[in-house]
Amino acid sequence: MKTAKAKLEEIFLDGSARITCPPELTPAPGQYLLVHADGSDASLAVSVFSSQPASQGGFRSAPPLPSVWRPGHSLTIRGPIGHGFSLPLAVRKVVLVAFDDTPARLQGLLSLALKQNAEVVVICDTQTEDLPEVVEVQPLKALVDTLRWADYAAVDVNRENLDRLKEMLAGQEQVTSKVEAQVLVRTPMPCGAQAECGVCALSLHHDWKMICKDGPVFGLGEL
Numbered sequence: 001m002k003t004a005k006a007k008l009e010e011i012f013l014d015g016s017a018r019i020t021c022p023p024e025l026t027p028a029p030g031q032y033l034l035v036h037a038d039g040s041d042a043s044l045a046v047s048v049f050s051s052q053p054a055s056q057g058g059f060r061s062a063p064p065l066p067s068v069w070r071p072g073h074s075l076t077i078r079g080p081i082g083h084g085f086s087l088p089l090a091v092r093k094v095v096l097v098a099f100d101d102t103p104a105r106l107q108g109l110l111s112l113a114l115k116q117n118a119e120v121v122v123i124c125d126t127q128t129e130d131l132p133e134v135v136e137v138q139p140l141k142a143l144v145d146t147l148r149w150a151d152y153a154a155v156d157v158n159r160e161n162l163d164r165l166k167e168m169l170a171g172q173e174q175v176t177s178k179v180e181a182q183v184l185v186r187t188p189m190p191c192g193a194q195a196e197c198g199v200c201a202l203s204l205h206h207d208w209k210m211i212c213k214d215g216p217v218f219g220l221g222e223l
Ligand code: FES
Pocket: 188, 189, 190, 191, 192, 193, 194, 195, 196, 197, 198, 199, 200, 201, 210, 211, 212, 213
């Protein structure tokens, strides 16, 4: 993990941004950076996930970013932090589940999956843009049926909605035990695994985990 300067180059209509930074700080899918905007009122650090690598170096961030950030802002970044997704090389049927948001944080996996000739289904109830035509899009109600087809699943869910996800999968052990599934649990992570502030705490099977350092990506079986 390193600290470096970066620059917010451009903000897009969907609230994502192009950020240039040293290549070794570009977060892999599921990992994040802790980012301060230098010299702005927004002094609180925020966690920033990548959506996809940028062709000019750096990466395109997943939205949203603080509304006071502007193109040209200098940023201080620390990272990459946390356990990200790991897409097994052998998988050929990939499902990306944006449980309660856009699929932006899963888009890095999308390009990796297509590169290894996998079929990809994106599940989400939000509008999807910028998805290649070969990608099939299904609504959230198709989750269990699509998991039945898949051999790998990546899910993006807010901590507040984790119980709802578990309810949808309750009684489907025959399906979930056959698919390798990883879950990105989103929550504010103000100290980024440094100060043990506890803001990101998650109770799992009578044990406390810190999403910022034990995650933010967990195996489905751990949840
Ligand atoms: S964000 Fe402070 S312990 Fe996780």
